[in-house]
Amino acid sequence: MEDDAEIYDGIRAQFPLSFGKQSKSQTPLEVIHNATRRSTVSAASDAANSELGMKPSTSNSDGKNNVFPSLSSSSKAWLESVRKPNPKVKIGGNLDGGRNQGRLIGPPRPVVDESGSVMGHHNPPQGSYADDGTEIGPPRPPPGVSVEDGDDDDGVEIGPPRPPQDGDAADDDDDDDDDEPMVGPPRPPPSGQIESDSDDDVDEEDMDDVFRVPMSNEIVLKGHTKVVSALAVDHSGSRVLSGSYDYTVRMYDFQGMNARLQSFRQLEPFEGHQIRGLSWSPTSDRFLCVTGSAQAKIYDRDGLTLGEFVKGDMYIRDLKNTKGHISGLTCGEWHPKTKETILTSSEDGSIRIWDVNDFKSQKQVMKPKLSRPGRVPVTTCTWNREGKILAGGVGDGSIQIWNIKAGWGSRPDIYVGSGHTDDITGLKFSSDDLILLSRSFDGSLKVWDLRKMKEALQVFDGLPNHYAQTNIAFSPDEQLVLTGTSVEKGSTTGGLLCFYDRRKLELAGRVGISPTFSVVQCAWHPRLNQILATAGHKHEGGTHILYDPNISERGALVCVARAPRKHSVDDFHAEPVIHNPHALPLFRDNPSRKRQREKMLKDPLKSHKPELPITGPGHGGRVGSTKGSLLTQYLLKQGGLIKETWMEEDPREAILKYADVAAKDPKFIAPAYAQTQPETVFAKSDSDDEK
Secondary structure, eight states, X not given: OHHHHHHHHHHHTTSOTTTTOOOOOOOOHHHHHHHTBOOOOSOSOHHHHHHTTOOOOOBOTTSOBOOOSOOOHHHHHHHHHTTSOOTTSOOOSSOOTTSOTTSOBSSOOOOBOTTSOBTTSOOOOTTOBOTTSOBOSSOOOOTTOOOOBTTBOOOOOOSSOOOOOTTOHHHHHOGGGGGSOOSSSOOOOOGGGOOOOTTTOOOHHHHHOOBOOOOSEEEEEEEESSOEEEEEEOTTSSEEEEEETTSOEEEEETTTOOTTOOOSEEEOSSTTOOEEEEEEOTTSSEEEEEESSSOOEEEETTSOEEEEOOOOOTTOXXXXXXXXXXXXXXXXXXXXXXXXXXXXXXXXXXXXXXXXXXXXXXXXXXXXXXXSSSOOOEEEEEXXXXXXXXXXXXXXXXXXXXXXXXXXXXXXXXXXXXXXXSOEEEEEEOTTSSEEEEEETTSOEEEEETTBOSSOSEEEOXXXXXXXXXXEEEOTTSSEEEEEOOOOTTOSOOEEEEEEETTTTEEEEEEEXXXXXXXXXXXXXXXXXXXXXXXXXXXXXXXXXXXXXTTOOSTHHHHHHSOOOOOOGGGOOOOOOOOOTTOSGGGOOOOOHHHHHHHHHHOTTTTTOOOOOOOSSOBTTBOOOSSOOSHHHHHHHHHOSOOOOTTTSOHHHHHHTTHHHHHXXXXXXXXXXXXXXXXXXXXXXXXXXXO
16 A cells, blocks of 8 residues: 555656646636726717827717716817827826816826836837827837848838828828827927927926826725715725715725625614714724714724714703713714824714713813804814814804814814805815815815915815715825715716816816716725725715726725635525415414404494484384484474474463373372372462462
8 A cells, every 4th residue: 555655646746736627717807907997988079089198988889979977168178279289298198177288197108217118017019009009118210210220221110100290291291181180199209309488398397297096997886775975994995984874884895805896794873864974093993983963983893883972961051061962973083193082073063072992071172163153063073194283164164273282272273264155064184284175065175275274275166065075085195186076956967076286276187987976075095096986866875996907006906806706506595485374363363453443443332333324214213214314304304394382381281181081090190099098188288379
């Protein structure tokens, strides 16, 4: 036996370890990501897309382009202007809204070193092009110039012929060719051909400043039945929380989720209360859940309840003397540095700072400054990056800021009374504490300079907002500001994700998320380099994740590439046959009280139902009538009007007329006295009147 084992091991060693094993067929990642690729959503025609370096828009069965979303008049005018591109301006990969032509929105071109090879990748052959039409190989010689190889002047041009440029001599002879669209994206001219015109000069900083916006692919995390109003992503980017108006919180794990994109846990913090805010702790081991109730809840990373904060006494007028909020919460955030401190705002008009280790009392209560007496709700609140400054948006449109320092009180350090004309839905500090962003129901996004808060630095209008949780977010480098828009009634434009350049304070671009859903919350995760946007309406909601396989990491890339497990024979479950044990009357349960009452009402004895009138001949002492049910009606119809004569008759005479009948045939009293008193003896009257 030992010899046989040695012989087998010697033979087995001659074959590779994978011999005899069937390798699983794996789908290439390129095919997987092509299935999630977004259609061109910001172009009006394929011609404009090709001139801007974008892929042509998809077509439906009718052959019409799916133009989404609808462009405004200013955007259409801009598209007409870029049909003849300016060679001095670098045009990026996607449409940038028509106001920032010098910036690239989308995946950047690969970096090429001095030798002509792409840095970080293998050196592609000369004349290679990327998916968006960008040439990624070594620089090609200009048209008409031959490539010399050693001493041979063969004049052979390597690669496909280049399209004619604006400055070629071939175009000078034919004026009709100027109107033809250029094939592929326009290449930037050499540095020596840029003229030194003061109006058209482009700075080198603008040429090199590239926006890396991941939006070539998209997946949707579904499961909610109403609009998704809250969003939170942990700092590592592995778990996503989404809260909705359907009163539930869903937890998604990128590492354990497959291509079906299903949540691994569903929570309902308070029955009948909408989810209004979610926030992770700095260590991502717990998260805060804010609902429409007056009590916030703390959960651990797996969704188990750790505790809820106490509710205040609603009969105490001074909010500082209560132990908690007395009305529904509106917003809440975890402290960015301290894992034991959270911040909440409420409709009762107060902002409270809590200690997570003590759920029965708060650390600090702040009452905002009000322009009119009464209780005005605090609609939103936020920390700055270091957690030393907090801001709150009040229902009267004011913005109030507190500096957390020793001995600080409830009075705000900065008060802006005319911040907005309507409720404020979102506030956001920049990391350098120089800029404050505010979003409101009045359809505007305002940029404030914290060093000069008397007047807004810039106001962006035309951003419809119908949800109290619409927020603002920064890009990881804080060069872009993004916010969502709501769908207006009768509008052809769906929910958009708008990007604004922080340095130039102008619109950088718009991205269509859905033609029917409103975009509520958005976030740009710095580690994943992916954009998350929550959307939905009163019937459905979801979380849209925009990513790019070239510049994004983990997150959506992990779960999309993981195929769901195939069903095996062990997964088969036969439908059970249910035999009703209460089919026989012997085993039936007692009927419900409702059925018992209905049965009693049908029984005339148990329901004490009055007797119905007799419609036919009378019987049993009851008078019947065919056309009437009352005795009076019967008498009147049978004998006519009966005259009552007993009221006019003398009572004495009425009694004495029966005297003879009573004497001859006594029935009641007279027979009883027939033997003892045969003759009736009447008492003698003492009255003088009867003498």
